[in-house]
Amino acid sequence: xxxxxxxTMKLEPELRDHFMAAAQASHRPASQVVRELMREFVxxxxxxxxxxxxxxxxxxxxxxxxxxxxxxxxxxVEADFAARRAAVARDQ
Numbered sequence: 001x002x003x004x005x006x007x008t009m010k011l012e013p014e015l016r017d018h019f020m021a022a023a024q025a026s027h028r029p030a031s032q033v034v035r036e037l038m039r040e041f042v043x044x045x046x047x048x049x050x051x052x053x054x055x056x057x058x059x060x061x062x063x064x065x066x067x068x069x070x071x072x073x074x075x076x077v078e079a080d081f082a083a084r085r086a087a088v089a090r091d092q
Contacts, residue, residue: 007034 023030065071072080 019033020030023033026033
């Protein structure tokens with residue numbers, strides 16, 4: 001991949017010094033480390049966007065199901081699990 005774009009940023013001198021020392025200690029150019037950090041950040045953002053889209057679809061499906069009358073009331077779920085807890089308590 002050609003590297004023809006330049007990225008300039010401002011940061012604290014102490015942060016720069018620590019970063020440069022860490023890059024040198026890992027025997028890698030600072031620019032390579034920054035590129036890796038940028039790629040990881042972009043990947044995490046894309047994963048988050050994908051998850052948000054997935055979650056949005058799940059919520060829409062759940063709302064549609066609830067509007068269609070599928071599902072159970074909170075009271076019914078609570079009663080079912082109270083019976084399950086009681087059965088487990090009896091078996092112990």
